Amino acid sequence: MTISPVFDNVSFKYRRNSVLHAFSHEFGAGSTLLLGPNGAGKSTLLQLAAGVLAPREGTVVVDGASSTDRAERGRYLSTVGFMPQRISAMPGLSVREQVAYVGWLKGKERSDAWDDSWDALGYAGLQGLADRAANRLSGGELRRVGIAQTLIMKPGVVLLDEPTVGLDPIEHARFQDVLDELRGSVNFIVSTHQAEDVSNNFDHVAVLADGTLRFSGSVAEFFSRADPSQPKLLSAYTNVIGAQ
Amino acid sequence: MNHTLTKSVAAYLTLPLVALALFTFGSASGGDSAIGATRIVQATAAIAAMTAPVLAGIGAWEASRIRRSNLDSLGVARTQLEVVRRSLAPTIFAGWFVTLVIQLARARAFPSSLPLLLEFLLPYLIVVSATLAGFALGQRLHGAFAIPVAVVGTWLLTVYPIAIEPLWIRHLTGYTTSCCSVETVLSWRAVTGAAMVALGIAVAGALLASTREALRVFAAAVGLGLVLAAASYLVSDLGSEATQARPTTDLECVQEEASGVELCLWPEHKQLRGMIDQASDEIRTSLARRQLAPPAKLTEGFTSSEAWIFGTYRDATSSEIDTALVVGLLPELPPCIELGEYPAGVVTGVMALVVADYAGKPEAFALMASEDDVIEAERVLELSEAKQTIWFESNIAAIATCDTNPVMARDLS
Numbered sequence: 001m002t003i004s005p006v007f008d009n010v011s012f013k014y015r016r017n018s019v020l021h022a023f024s025h026e027f028g029a030g031s032t033l034l035l036g037p038n039g040a041g042k043s044t045l046l047q048l049a050a051g052v053l054a055p056r057e058g059t060v061v062v063d064g065a066s067s068t069d070r071a072e073r074g075r076y077l078s079t080v081g082f083m084p085q086r087i088s089a090m091p092g093l094s095v096r097e098q099v100a101y102v103g104w105l106k107g108k109e110r111s112d113a114w115d116d117s118w119d120a121l122g123y124a125g126l127q128g129l130a131d132r133a134a135n136r137l138s139g140g141e142l143r144r145v146g147i148a149q150t151l152i153m154k155p156g157v158v159l160l161d162e163p164t165v166g167l168d169p170i171e172h173a174r175f176q177d178v179l180d181e182l183r184g185s186v187n188f189i190v191s192t193h194q195a196e197d198v199s200n201n202f203d204h205v206a207v208l209a210d211g212t213l214r215f216s217g218s219v220a221e222f223f224s225r226a227d228p229s230q231p232k233l234l235s236a237y238t239n240v241i242g243a244q
Numbered sequence: 245m246n247h248t249l250t251k252s253v254a255a256y257l258t259l260p261l262v263a264l265a266l267f268t269f270g271s272a273s274g275g276d277s278a279i280g281a282t283r284i285v286q287a288t289a290a291i292a293a294m295t296a297p298v299l300a301g302i303g304a305w306e307a308s309r310i311r312r313s314n315l316d317s318l319g320v321a322r323t324q325l326e327v328v329r330r331s332l333a334p335t336i337f338a339g340w341f342v343t344l345v346i347q348l349a350r351a352r353a354f355p356s357s358l359p360l361l362l363e364f365l366l367p368y369l370i371v372v373s374a375t376l377a378g379f380a381l382g383q384r385l386h387g388a389f390a391i392p393v394a395v396v397g398t399w400l401l402t403v404y405p406i407a408i409e410p411l412w413i414r415h416l417t418g419y420t421t422s423c424c425s426v427e428t429v430l431s432w433r434a435v436t437g438a439a440m441v442a443l444g445i446a447v448a449g450a451l452l453a454s455t456r457e458a459l460r461v462f463a464a465a466v467g468l469g470l471v472l473a474a475a476s477y478l479v480s481d482l483g484s485e486a487t488q489a490r491p492t493t494d495l496e497c498v499q500e501e502a503s504g505v506e507l508c509l510w511p512e513h514k515q516l517r518g519m520i521d522q523a524s525d526e527i528r529t530s531l532a533r534r535q536l537a538p539p540a541k542l543t544e545g546f547t548s549s550e551a552w553i554f555g556t557y558r559d560a561t562s563s564e565i566d567t568a569l570v571v572g573l574l575p576e577l578p579p580c581i582e583l584g585e586y587p588a589g590v591v592t593g594v595m596a597l598v599v600a601d602y603a604g605k606p607e608a609f610a611l612m613a614s615e616d617d618v619i620e621a622e623r624v625l626e627l628s629e630a631k632q633t634i635w636f637e638s639n640i641a642a643i644a645t646c647d648t649n650p651v652m653a654r655d656l657s
Contacts, residue, residue, distance in 0.1 A: 150318075
């Protein structure tokens with residue numbers, strides 16, 4: 001079975017503001033870039049997939065477990081790793097302690113969380129900073145802490161919400177290196193509002209606008225939507241967003 | 245490897261807290277510090293006033309750092325109650341450790357005390373309630389506000405009620421500073437009331453800390469209100485002191501078979517038994533020369549109006565015991581003495597001096613008596629034996645009433 005989120009008729013709204021309505025989609029295996037303008041519903045979609053938000057209607061299923069089924073929720077949360085837009089340090093904890101604490105929050109026993117935190121730091125290239133106070137890290141280092149937090153459960157699918165926003169070019173490149181190393185070993189969905197993030201490093205592209213999926217396909221299929229006379233990336237994106 | 249994962253600031257504050265609580269406990273005064281109940285109360289007050297506010301502040305800090313870390317946006321499998329428990333366990337254990345040290349210090353100061361179970365547990369409850377309340381506050385307010393509000397608020401709520409009316413409000417916080425003399429014990433109402441409030445705050449704090457659902461928050465507020473009302477009702481009959489009369493069954497009585505004389509003392513005063521025995525024998529012998537015989541039963545604590553009742557304290561000297569025994573021979577003064585309508589008031593001091601002389605302990609009131617009383621007592625003692633008997637019997641009766649004029653020495657000479 002493919003370990004990726006399956007949305008079935010999912011609706012969600014913040015108070016009266018409907019974000020998703022009867023949304024159904026099965027994300028494919030491998031890496032997916034979730035593209036869309038600000039306010040398109042990308043973060044909400046990822047938070048629903050992460051089990052942070054519960055759908056008002058419909059279900060989100062990963063590896064046979066539903067996010068809203070109390071009996072399956074533990075397994076669901078350990079299958080899905082989620083990195084939100086804002087990664088914050090917990091005052092008083094070292095980098096390793098913060099990652100281990102997240103492991104415990106996600107359901108690991110204390111000793112397992114501590115042991116596994118070392119490997120997770122290794123994936124994120126943070127073992128050298130393991131003992132540093134988490135609140136003394138740079139923005140880029142904190143994003144990598146976010147990656148380590150996401151990976152400590154050894155999830156089947158990783159969801160990254162705008163992971164490179166605000167990073168300087170060096171930190172951005174370092175973060176991409178981390179993602180590249182993960183590629184192939186885990187399925188992941190990366191949301192972004194920056195069309196220039198589309199690259200052949202991704203297996204799929206999904207474009208969301210106004211809570212509606214406007215496109216889902218391979219990178220090649222995405223670029224095939226471009227007008228030959230226009231810059232390829234911008235044209236493909238504009239055509240997809242504008243298409244009804 | 246086993247690791248605590250979340251280092252708590254409580255770990256660094258435990259020793260300073262122990263020192264602070266021991267200092268507060270050691271410098272506490274009021275009541276007879278040799279009495280077990282007094283030391284328990286002082287221990288609880290030290291915890292409530294000094295430890296609880298700090299723990300509330302740590303609770304608020306723990307909540308605020310979780311809030312700041314945004315970790316609940318990761319998809320958390322643990323329940324909020326588990327998160328609260330893990331966050332606060334070091335703080336609560338630190339509080340309990342401080343409590344244990346204080347209680348051991350108390351036990352060392354007075355090893356034979358048998359604490360009331362509830363009073364023994366009260367400081368542990370206070371520790372939990374303060375920590376949880378601080379945590380609930382820290383979840384809802386920014387740490388910069390929550391921490392000082394938790395510290396100062398807890399301290400004020402604990403200590404300030406002793407300065408306001410109604411007087412019974414002070415008994416709800418566990419900060420009891422007016423207990424106990426040897427003939428009183430802690431009121432079960434005060435202890436239960438304080439325990440109910442602490443438990444109510446702990447449960448409400450746990451509910452508030454583990455949920456944001458409006459219904460549960462409402463339930464916590466209503467539940468705490470009901471507990472406060474019930475506890476207030478329980479303590480509303482008490483005055484400023486959280487005490488009640490000590491059961492006289494606590495008295496340890498020894499009866500001399502030959503004479504039938506019985507001496508009953510509180511257990512805390514058993515080391516005074518020899519001195520009291522000797523002094524009372526001397527007094528009985530001296531009074532016998534005047535054909536006066538005090539009751540056969542000499543006792544601390546009110547057992548019956550037929551007994552020779554006196555009161556003393558643990559470190560009393562022999563002269564203080566003499567004075568206490570002579571005071572026990574005097575009739576109880578009527579309530580009208582407080583109102584000023586008491587004609588026999590002019591001879592109460594004289595009677596004390598005369599009885600002390602009859603008891604063979606003339607020095608018992610020497611330092612306390614006024615010059616006029618001393619002169620009048622000398623006049624009485626210079627009267628014939630028959631006239632002294634008339635003076636004594638008339639005035640013993642007059643002193644016990646509010647409307648009888650006394651007999652003066654000059655009336656008999």
